[in-house]
Amino acid sequence: MQWRGRRGSQNIEDRRSRSGGRAGGIAVGGGSVGLLAIVVIGYFLGVDLTPLLNDQSMQNTGGGEITAADEEAAQFVSVTLADTEDVWATVFREQLGETYTPAALVLYKGVTQSPCGGASGATGPFYCPGDRKVYLDTxxxxxxxxxxxxxxxxxxxxxxxxxxxxxVQDELGILSQANAARGSSSEADANAISVRIELQADCFAGIWARHAEAQFGSIEAGDMNEAVNAARQIGDDTLQRNAGRVPSPHTFTHGTSEQRSRWFQTGHDSGQLESCDTFAAERL
Known part of the structure; x- marks a missing residue:
């Protein structure tokens, strides 16, 4: 991906210099309260790491100095966020006749807090509807x-x-409706709704990839394979299997590896919002 020297986003909230060992007055990371925070926040994650919580290599190590690698990752995120802003502004205008309002992205190192709960290295990146921000520890x-x-x-x-x-789901009113439906559903049905939410976000990511390629020419050979592989590696079945568990479909909240990679590809192939209606799809 060609990103160096390109425009970065102004919608970055950098909390890395004030990240520490506590969030919201509650210790987050290795203790039982930290695990509870991960479970509470789990629905909002793009990557559900809860199957791997027993793996100490995935636990948060806490703050530390900001390295040159951290700064490069932050610049990369800023450029990628700027690309999403440009792409979704175009998609909203051309496909909906509407104006897109960008999200802010919070960079942190170690732990921080959000209206959706404490965030740590073990929670993974997530979007919080409470303040309409993405939270990311690079x-x-x-x-x-x-x-x-x-x-x-x-x-x-x-x-x-x-x-x-x-x-984008939040902007379209999809996320609030889906959350309301989850709140009045059984656990199994709520999980099923969550899967549809996550697969649609994967599909929207595919739309972004297609338009980024067309608008910026930033996609290089092998990039799509990296994205598809990432989608496969963070499928619920793969994460559970890698954690030494037998995959349990009724507990899935994000979709299988096959589903996640396929819906990403669907968005990329079509470039159209209407192709990402996972809620109407009979086959996920």
Whole structure:
């Protein structure tokens, strides 16, 4: 992905210098309260790491100094976020005749807090409807490559685009309706609704990839394979299997590896919002 030297977003809230070992007065990370925060926040995650919580390599290590690698990752995220702003402004204008309002993205290192709960390295990146912001610790990109087998800059861009996909759902009124439906459903039905939400965000990420390629010419050979591989590596079945569990479909909240990669590809192939209606799809 060609990103260096390109426009960055102004919608970055950098909390890295004030991230610390506590969030909202509650210790987050390795303790039982931290695990509870992860469960509470789990629905909003683009990457559900709860199957891997027993893996110490996935636990938050807490703050630390901001390194040159951190700064490069932050610049990368800023450029990717700017790309999503330009793409979705175009898609909303051309396909809906409406104006897109960009989301803010919070960069943190270690832990921070959000209206959706405490955020740490173990929660993974997520979108919070409470303040309409994406939360991201760029150390997650390292975990993607080392622990999840999903390396590459375009794999990281896919994660950002997926979270912005949730903001697009929020902009369209889809997320609030789906949340209301989840609130009045059984656990199994709520999980099924969550899967449809997540797969639609994957599809929206695919739309972004197609338009980014057309608008900026930033996509390089192998980039799409990185994104598709990332989608596969963070499927519920793969995460549960890698955690030593037998995949349990009734507990899935994000979709299988096959589903996540296929819906991403669907969005990329069509470039159209209407192709991403996972709520009307008979086959996910």
């Amino acid at each position: 150390d997650f990109f390292v975990a993607m490559e080392r622990q999840l087998g999903a390396g590459g800059d375009f794999a990281a861009a896919y994660v950002v685009a997926h979270e912005i996909g949730h903001h």
